[in-house]
Amino acid sequence: MQLTGAEILLECLMEQGVDTVFGYPGGAVLNIYDALAKYPHTIRHILPSHEQGAAHAADGYARATGKVGVCLATSGPGATNLVTGIATAYMDSVPLVAITGNVPSPLLGKDSFQEVDITGITMPITKHNFIVKDVRNLASVLRKAFYIAQEGRQGPVLIDIPKDITSQQTDFRCEVPKTIPKHTGLITADAITEAIRLLQSSKQPLIYAGGGVVSSNAASDLLRFAEKVASPVVSSLMGLGGFPGNHPLFCGLIGMHGMKTSNLASSSCDLLIAVGARFSDRVVSDIKRFASSAQILHIDIDPAEINKNIHTHHHITGDIKSVLERLNVALEPLDIESKQEWLSQISSWKTQFPLSYGKSGGLKPQYIIERIHALTQGQAIITTEVGQNQIWAAQSYTYTLPRTFISSGGLGTMGYGLGASIGAQIGQPNKQVFNIAGDGSFRMNCNELATAVEYELPIIIVILNNHALGMVRQWQDLFYDKRYSQTTLTRSTDFVKLAEAYGALGLNLTRIEDVDTVLTQALEYSGTVVVNCEIDRDDKVFPIVPPGAAIEDVITEDS
Amino acid sequence: MNRQILSVLVDNQSGVLSRVAGLFSRRGYNIDSLSVGETEDPDVSRMTIVARGDDATLEQIKKQLNKLIDVIKVVTLEPGDSVYRELLLVKVQTAAGNRASISEIVDIFRAKIIDVAPQSMTVELTGDESKVNAFAQLMQPYGIIEIVRTGLTALQRGDKDIKN
Missing domain, CATH: 3.30.70.1150 (ACT-like. Chain A, domain 2)
Structure with missing residues (x-):
């Protein structure tokens, strides 16, 4: 059948099972929006306040559901506004398809109005990108884009479509999407045998779980694996939820803000089993002193991660879930007895170095998050902004389910959380979504409150308001002789009134004894809520590893 | 620093040269020379890249090249061979x-x-x-x-x- 490029685009989205698109209209995408008006029942379009919000929402949607997130923007500034969102998705390996309009083909390369070379700009932050210069290639490019976004290590793909392509007609035939193959070709019998040998000879194993566990849906396999090996488990920020946080083998976060137990364990283990993790600088700190007494067994889908940041002794390259399934089948019951000493060492560290925070001095951010956990029975989806709010949210909430902690781990994008919470809530309408924010991060993209209210999303935004750019201020406090350069926010923004102006419910929380009352009020409200929590400017995130130190030299609350 | 000569088959697409060159510059890999031209198949181009680095870096270069969607194959050309x-x-x-x-x-x-x-x-x-x-x-x-x-x-x- 003869269809226009715009119609082909929408047909291809439906072919891929896309039901939601986060987008913003503009001149170069007029034809697409015109066609969209003909498909209102099949594709739900969410209109944010800003294209950055669209990109973060598509990303949050993808992380919460495991499906591909789709965002759409016009040429020029529309496209560049997606860039931070695309880079965020790239760093955290999130499957995203970003579609941008561009000026008509004859105007390309002439500095036309709202023209930008978005494929050039996004080359280093996408898995791949395309510009479509012939309408006959449009359908195949879209199909490839969805395939690439999901195949292997997931990531964002951008498709740039000049305006004339969306109005030209060509023949279109619907196709069944290509199945996404699991990467299993390199999971050889030898690789499994060698891994089993290492696991069997280890007396002090440690599993370091990363975001790959979540993205390959391998949480249950990891649980089985850890129990079979009787190995303690630590997690990167991206790995949270990939292993039950309330399990006796779980030690918590590792790295810069890791639990002391996790960090000590990494220095003492004789075998470190990295599962879908990439030894980022935020985890390893001083690479020379990281896990220096351990053999390293690295399991990852991306061959380029092996030996990239750290030298590994053995690796298995492939889909995490498939690798763990194979290992679980091959693993004979291990000699648990020989690990007793190690496991009791871990548990004594846990008792000795619990997550602690000063209980005096008013409303504590950690306590608020603990109560959110209690009041939602740990069933909520938590999105975060970036900074102290992010780490408190990571540490003080016990994540037991994958895809319930959604945070910008690699890029560290302030302003990510609100957009992400919108996408997560739309993708998981039956879940309670919280966005844990700081006042600085919230102010960056708070315009998306308008979106949450418009679509009647019952998101609860908890602003941990310390009137400061808290994480940077904390670094200035600890490592820059308390020179608080530009991090004290003496703004008079009234977040409650701001919430009300957007049509949300605004609540103030100032006293520790009101935490449950206010949170309950927020949970009972049917729409979007902003809870402004007045916390102390000098509350800090602990533990913290000073820059350049080995991770066992972690500073805790009491040190 | 070792030197390695890589022969790389790539899809003959616009932008492929900048993808490869961009990879080298953003990851800080040293490149001595790069030459490129069409092959016996007009849809495929072949690049010869002379790169420098320690063994780990050279291994990374090959792996990162292989991640580019337009890259079909990467082969190291050994001097004697x-x-x-x-x-x-x-x-x-x-x-x-x-x-x-x-x-x-x-x-x-x-x-x-x-x-x-x-x-x-x-x-x-x-x-x-x-x-x-x-x-x-x-x-x-x-x-x-x-x-x-x-x-x-x-x-x-x-x-x-x-x-x-």
Whole structure:
């Protein structure tokens, strides 16, 4: 059948099972929006306040559901506004398809109005990108884009479509999407045998779980694996939820803000089993002193991660879930007895170095998050902004389910959380979504409150308001002789009134004894809520590893 | 620092050169030369990349290249097992008395004079890097006006080809 490029685009989205698109209209995408008006029942379009919000929402949607997130923007500034969102998705390996309009083909390369070379700009932050210069290639490019976004290590793909392509007609035939193959070709019998040998000879194993566990849906396999090996488990920020946080083998976060137990364990283990993790600088700190007494067994889908940041002794390259399934089948019951000493060492560290925070001095951010956990029975989806709010949210909430902690781990994008919470809530309408924010991060993209209210999303935004750019201020406090350069926010923004102006419910929380009352009020409200929590400017995130130190030299609350 | 010669088959798409070049620059990989051209299949181009780095970096370069969607295959060309060539064009100053001596060197190197002007001569030479370097050095005393080199290009020796 003869269809226009715009119609082909929408047909291809439906072919891929896309039901939601986060987008913003503009001149170069007029034809697409015109066609969209003909498909209102099949594709739900969410209109944010800003294209950055669209990109973060598509990303949050993808992380919460495991499906591909789709965002759409016009040429020029529309496209560049997606860039931070695309880079965020790239760093955290999130499957995203970003579609941008561009000026008509004859105007390309002439500095036309709202023209930008978005494929050039996004080359280093996408898995791949395309510009479509012939309408006959449009359908195949879209199909490839969805395939690439999901195949292997997931990531964002951008498709740039000049305006004339969306109005030209060509023949279109619907196709069944290509199945996404699991990467299993390199999971050889030898690789499994060698891994089993290492696991069997280890007396002090440690599993370091990363975001790959979540993205390959391998949480249950990891649980089985850890129990079979009787190995303690630590997690990167991206790995949270990939292993039950309330399990006796779980030690918590590792790295810069890791639990002391996790960090000590990494220095003492004789075998470190990295599962879908990439030894980022935020985890390893001083690479020379990281896990220096351990053999390293690295399991990852991306061959380029092996030996990239750290030298590994053995690796298995492939889909995490498939690798763990194979290992679980091959693993004979291990000699648990020989690990007793190690496991009791871990548990004594846990008792000795619990997550602690000063209980005096008013409303504590950690306590608020603990109560959110209690009041939602740990069933909520938590999105975060970036900074102290992010780490408190990571540490003080016990994540037991994958895809319930959604945070910008690699890029560290302030302003990510609100957009992400919108996408997560739309993708998981039956879940309670919280966005844990700081006042600085919230102010960056708070315009998306308008979106949450418009679509009647019952998101609860908890602003941990310390009137400061808290994480940077904390670094200035600890490592820059308390020179608080530009991090004290003496703004008079009234977040409650701001919430009300957007049509949300605004609540103030100032006293520790009101935490449950206010949170309950927020949970009972049917729409979007902003809870402004007045916390102390000098509350800090602990533990913290000073820059350049080995991770066992972690500073805790009491040190 | 070791040197590695990579032969890379890529989809002949617009932007593929900048994807490859961008990968080297953003990850801080050292590149000595890069040459590219169409292959027997017009949809496929072949790049010869001379890169430098320690073993770990060279391993990363190959892995990162393999992640690019437009990259079809990456092969390391081992020195003993491959033939290398580079093309040099050099424009040398000529004076009344030295044309003959330049021409003599050109003959020894099996190079070719491809343009002669009142005060200059342009010479073409192909060879491996050391031959090209040696020739350029010998031209130096006459006064090199300009010089252009294509960068190394290479194939495996024998019946093998990159696809097998």
